[in-house]
Amino acid sequence: MGKPTGFLEFERLAEGYAPVAERLKHYQEFVVHLDDAGAKVQGARCMDCGIPFCNSGCPVNNNIPDFNDAVYRGNWRAASAILHSTNNFPELTGRICPAPCEAACTLGINAAPVGIKSLERAIIDKAGENGWVLPQPAARLTGKTVAVVGSGPAGLAAAQQLARVGHQVTVFEKNDQVGGLLRYGIPDFKLDKRLIDWRMAQLQEEGVKFLTRTLIGTVLPPGIANDAVRVIAPQRVLREFDAVILAGGAETPRDLPAPGRELEGVHFALEFLIPQNREVGGGKKNPISARGKHVVVIGGGDTGSDCVGTANRHGAASVTQFELMPRPPAEEDKPLTWPYWPSKLRTSSSHDEGCARDWSVATKEFIGEKGKLKALKCVRLDWQGGKMTEVPGSAFEVRADLVFLAMGFTQPIAAVLDGFGVVKDARGNASATTDGRGCYATNVAKVFAAGDMRRGQSLVVWAIREGRQCARAVDEFLMGTSTLPR
Ligand SMILES: Cc1cc2nc3c(=O)[nH]c(=O)nc-3n(C[C@H](O)[C@H](O)[C@H](O)COP(=O)(O)OP(=O)(O)OC[C@H]3O[C@@H](n4cnc5c(N)ncnc54)[C@H](O)[C@@H]3O)c2cc1C
Ligand code: SF4
Incomplete structure (x- = not known):
């Protein structure tokens, strides 16, 4: 715990916004970040609770008290390592997560909660600026191949985790650029797309292969974004890969x-x-x-x-x-x-x-x-x-x-799931559990599902969680055991 009396001494410092008249002239991000001194104050407010409710409120279970403490002490590099240990893409969640961790913060019971999201963003921005976010290629390759259908946050998190334990991962994306709704959906004024490119470069150096403009399956309903110039049949994907993750999102609008x-x-x-x-x-x-x-x-x-x-x-x-x-x-x-x-x-x-x-x-x-x-x-x-x-x-x-x-969006594109013969739940999502033996596995041998395609329309942070957990399930399926975190 950084400063035992910090929560009594300091008020929450919110991130600011550029003035409305100014920001309406462009599509760039306009949040004014906490400076180092502000971030230190924010970190000092954390009480390092015996039961850190923030940690269970966060879908990726970020180790929040520890990075709050590291920021308070100015150990930014350690803070970045702590943050990355549970979250592949804090540059996304630090910007566009609604922050359920803050709703769960104990300090929020009778005061303003710790500004956890602003610290997350401060940490990853500093890590990026200082070149601390380096590729982590696997020491050895396993010779196993995994196809990931869809390049949103679920597919990308799964791909990164699997590449880091030595599997050869290919991500198929029907649109012309990688990112799913991060790229084509969420506006640039909320999320600068250069961040996706920056992270993709890391994934590529870790061995992930991206095949854009490539649709897995056959006919899509009209109105669904599709830049594909190639169509690959699900049966071919099943033949050529040792495991398949369906992370195609929930694209059917209500x-x-x-x-x-x-x-x-x-x-x-x-x-x-x-x-x-x-x-x-x-x-x-x-x-x-x-x-x-x-x-x-x-x-x-x-x-x-x-x-x-x-x-x-x-x-x-x-x-x-x-x-x-x-x-x-x-x-x-x-x-x-x-x-x-x-x-x-x-x-x-x-x-x-x-x-x-x-x-x-x-x-x-x-x-x-x-x-x-x-x-x-x-x-x-x-x-x-x-x-x-x-x-x-x-x-x-x-x-x-x-x-x-x-x-909202009612369900994934049924044709994609039907192409693989995947059983759907009552809401039309890919049917797969998230806990226990066989989690994230669908009814079709070696086919797994994660993100909005499995849970229905949700949030980026849940997509990252599912991608990470699904990667572990796939690794266990391929290798019999896994060192990946859940
Ligand atoms: C406008 C908008 C704003 C949002 N804002 C927020 C926000 O501020 N904060 C937040 O947390 N969440 C937000 N969300 C929700 C969030 O974007 C989604 O929950 C998240 O992106 C889901 O991730 P995913 O990886 O499961 O799927 P997606 O991001 O939907 O990615 C799926 C990808 O799969 C591709 N694909 C599908 N089928 C195939 C196929 N057969 N072959 C090849 N490729 C295929 C699609 O083209 C797509 O690129 C927003 C959603 C929308 C629509
Ligand atoms: S719940 Fe709030 S005060 Fe307690 S450890 Fe988490 S961030 Fe700190």
């Missing part, structure tokens, strides 16, 4: 089949966000422009918030966000929720940039004129005991030139 859905101007969120990422990355211009338009985003999660931030950067005339669920409380009920993830109103940096938010609203109809969206017909909802009813006489219209449907 639709809103209300009258007028076919009107010009109604889009799934990723139809807007993916081309924007491509444009920012130097590709073609986004065919959807929100400039001067009245934009309505339907859905209140991360994806919806990213549409808000992107529409404002386009120069939208107005941005409104509707959520079906009721407005959550401003503050959590700590005694009831701690150390779990609480329900409370969350306002993202994109909301702060300009957005009218409304809750308990259902969209009944898309209204158009000459085939183009003009307005939405909505109704207010009353929620009682978890059930919703429409409030009589509450129908209203709102002007809308563009609507983005950001209501």
Whole structure:
């Protein structure tokens, strides 16, 4: 424990943001990091609890008290080693994780929790700047081959772990660049894509081979991002590799089949966000422009918030966000929720940039004129005991030139799982357990599944956890035993 009285002496120091007017002019990251002195203060606040709830609140079980202590003492290199011992990609989680560790922090019961995420980011940024993040190639190769389908955080974490114990890993990605939703989904203003390239270089030096524009399987439903110029049949992958990990994400978007859905101007969120990422990355211009338009985003999660931030950067005339669920409380009920993830109103940096938010609203109809969206017909909802009813006489219209449907993703692309003959669970995800013998293994011999493709739409940190744990399961399957951590 760095400073025994630190939690009594110091307040939480939050990371800052560049001013709204300034950051709306570009797509770069705009978080102002803690400096070394600020990070030291933050580290000093950690109480090194007998039972560190932060550690179990974190899906990758980061050893948080130890890196807090190392930062307090200025042992940045040790802090980086501690952080990397549980997390392959802290540069991602230090930026875009909602930080369930902080919700679990004991100090949060009666004060502001330790700023764990800001320390994570400070540690990895310093490690990167100082060249401490070096490739860790395996001392010996095993001669075993593993195919990873999908290059999101689950596939990448699994690939890195397996390469480090000597397996020859090939990652297949249907899109033109590696990264999954990190690359094409999450906007650049939340995550600088150069970080993915930087980490990929490390994986390549550790022996991981990437085959982009390569689709495993056959036909994809329309509307799913696909740059593939090669299609490889699942049977061939099964023949040529000793094990296969399916980490293809959950790409089926939830639709809103209300009258007028076919009107010009109604889009799934990723139809807007993916081309924007491509444009920012130097590709073609986004065919959807929100400039001067009245934009309505339907859905209140991360994806919806990213549409808000992107529409404002386009120069939208107005941005409104509707959520079906009721407005959550401003503050959590700590005694009831701690150390779990609480329900409370969350306002993202994109909301702060300009957005009218409304809750308990259902969209009944898309209204158009000459085939183009003009307005939405909505109704207010009353929620009682978890059930919703429409409030009589509450129908209203709102002007809308563009609507983005950001209501989540229902399941992986079924054709990919069907191509391998993998049994699906009730929600359409690859069926595989996460604990005990045979964990992460599907019903098909030597085929494993991890990340959103197994657990359904989730978070980057859960994808990293599943990729790591799945890698251990695959290593055990190939070698009979494994030294990889779970
Ligand atoms: C807009 C948006 C914003 C988000 N923001 C956040 C956030 O701020 N914080 C957070 O923690 N999480 C966020 N998430 C969720 C997070 O991105 C996902 O949970 C995470 O990326 C899942 O990782 P994954 O590796 O399982 O799958 P993905 O990242 O979806 O990657 C799967 C990859 O597999 C490829 N693939 C699929 N099938 C095939 C095939 N047959 N052949 C070859 N390649 C294939 C796909 O092209 C894709 O690149 C966000 C999601 C979205 C959509
Ligand atoms: S729960 Fe909070 S105070 Fe306790 S060890 Fe973890 S970060 Fe430190």
